[in-house]
Amino acid sequence: MSDNWLIFIPTRPDHVPAPHAQEEARALLAELLPQADEVTASVNPQIEFVDPFGNWSGVRCPLCHADLEEKEWWMEAIGMAFETAFENLTVSTPCCGGTTNLNDLDYIWPAGFSRFCLEARNPRVAEFDVQAVKRLESILGCQLRLIWRHL
Incomplete structure (x- = not known):
């Protein structure tokens, strides 16, 4: 169940x-x-x-709306943030080079x-x-x- x-x-x-x-x-x-x-x-x-x-259902860049899950970038970014106990969530996106943070990514089904x-x-x-x-x-x-x- x-x-x-x-x-x-x-x-x-x-x-x-x-x-x-x-x-x-x-x-x-x-x-x-x-x-x-x-x-x-x-x-x-x-x-x-x-x-x-x-x-x-996936994750997109909040800046340019590119799919971030197809690239291994998202898993690597999560892994790097995990190493700091998620104290630093700042990332540079691979699609547009913008600065954002993992918490503010566009999770299709909300996450955080x-x-x-x-x-x-x-x-x-x-x-x-x-x-x-x-x-x-x-x-x-x-x-x-x-x-x-x-x-």
Whole structure:
């Protein structure tokens, strides 16, 4: 049997909300998604790549929109960033030579880098209300990126 997750991460990879804000956001998400199997808030000791697993559909340059996955560049860039515990995500793209960072690449199914994750396992919804996202952002004190993960 497969599982689905709705994952919220701060758009700034190093942002970790205060513990009371994490719990308040977790409680609100549980209230908004009462049929979810589980709702959790977690903090990792270092920045991690949060990806959509089975929903992965590729990655493009945010500057010129070239496909970055066909070239081995993306995997090499991830590997180099991993060596620094994802502290430095800055990259120069092979397609147009532009400077950006791994977190701001155009992931066709959203993905990103973060220490903090707010997750709902099997949320049993196809979409999530924009106003509810704004409420979570207000509680957590940051903008959020939504990642739909499928395993």
